[in-house]
Amino acid sequence: MRIVVPIKAVPDLVEEIELTGDGAAIDREYLTFVLNEWDGQALEEALLLKDADGAKVVAVGLADDPDIDQFLYTALAKGADEAVKLVAATALGPPGPGGASGADRAALLAAYLTAHPADLVITGVQAADDLDGQLPSRLAALLDLPHVSVVIGVEPAQVEPAQVEPAQVEPAQKEGGRDEDGGASVTVRQEFAGGRCHELEVQLPAVIGVQSARQAPRYAPITRIRQAMNAGGLSELVVPARAAGNALVVRRLHRPGTAGGAEMMTGSAREVAGQIVGLLRARGLVKGSVP
């Protein structure tokens, strides 16, 4: 099974986000970029499938994403078999408002996947700058594949022959993930508010948008990332971009005001703690006396 994991660089939200003077784009000059956290979850889920039955995992990034090499090498260090950097024939610009739209990115990835088909595309359910919607279902629509998003677990639906009594082989296979044409399928868990899930069987090829992997993403030590860099396993591929269509007309970007929001407490930690305990005590939510 060939699993392609598209990954994306997004601004580190721990930092303050500045806008350009004209309010048309985010100011990327001093921004730090990190791997989209849901893509990290998607990669982990793909690697779990590889651990279980030897799937081949290919991490794919876009050359226009800041620091994408680092994230692709990290994917290799974690166990991805290949890392590919897509270079758009016409540069897209960095991700997000004022740069490449989600539709632009999906069109490029669709062109790559048409030329290099995958059995399974697993990517993050969303990214923090997905203004025009999310990648998984857009990509699936462009490729005419089934898709499921907000997934918290992907497992092969085929029943392992070793686990099945001979007499049960036929019905087990039927129930366990071979469709009428004998195609493979996966079982996924789609999560709804409050933790309720739908367990769905999806025929391959398919696109899955991962919310969280079955386990926390594995850690790649810096030494192994350096090894991956030195081994140079990152390949570049020029891809003709398809026209994306339905571009959004962004009137302006601005930062939300906190007007009407919190009353800010100032002073030392001791003083602020005193105010907080006072607020709680006034509502009878802390026992004991105010210091």
Added chain:
Amino acid sequence: MSTNVMVLAEHTDGKISDGTYELIGQARELAGALGGATEVALLGPADLAGQLGSADIVVCVEHPALEQYVPEAYERALLEVLAQRSPRLLLLSNATVGLDLGAALSVHWDAPLVAYVSALEVDGGVVVATAQILGGKVLAEVELPGERAIVTLLGGAFSSAPGAATGPGAAAPEVVHVGPPASLATLRTSLRRVVPAAGGDVDISAADVLVSVGRGIESQENLETVLELAEALGVPLSASRPVVDAGWLAKSRQVGQSGLKVKPRAYLAFGISGAPEHLEGMRRSELIIACNTDPGAPIFAVAHYGTTLDLFDLVPELVDMVRD
């Protein structure tokens, strides 16, 4: 060109979701401004139309594959509805269903899509959507000038009351039936079973006070700091999604769109930036006190009191005082 505004109804166990009413309330406002009607696409059990009294038109598609939400089945049925009804706008929840269907419908229905929308208005005949992106740190105003568009709306940003209410003597909505598309017979996705939410060791939605922690806690080891405060107060520890996804706390402790909605008497947020999905789960708390070193963190927009002190300086002081 229609000026109607359509909502996709979500339902579970024979009950229309609260989020659907938020969408209908918003649709009614927009349809009023555009001079159109409010339509609700009801896929599956048509008898639920009785719960959609605040719509003008309920468009039903009945088929066994639509009894429960299955992305491919819903997508095909909804595309049939869109082809027949051609609404000006389609509103979806920015939760599982909207995240799942929105972009695919944008491609197949050939309509622009705006996600994470927290405000919608008609300005000089043009629909303008305001989206909260980058964890709510940036607002994007997007114009939707064409004949059709899709908008996914953040939960909790709008009241569900206008969409749920029907005035006395209000006319029942017109019910229109659309035949299921033949493509529902060749689905590549099928529902195997519904898995109910697993109960946790503690019900955070029943707590009077919650000590809640986010990405700012940085590591699992650091949880000890806030855990001490929760213990000193005798209340549960809850968290935003990144802490749960990292595997540091159980899913049952998660507050937000994909976790639980809570409304304690006091919600103490430490190192939580306040992404829209988190705010959806806690903004109705009676008292919100937020601690985050970033003065621009969106959590401060919904908090009653805030501080930009480092949580690692503040929390030990709080523990001392509560224990005294």
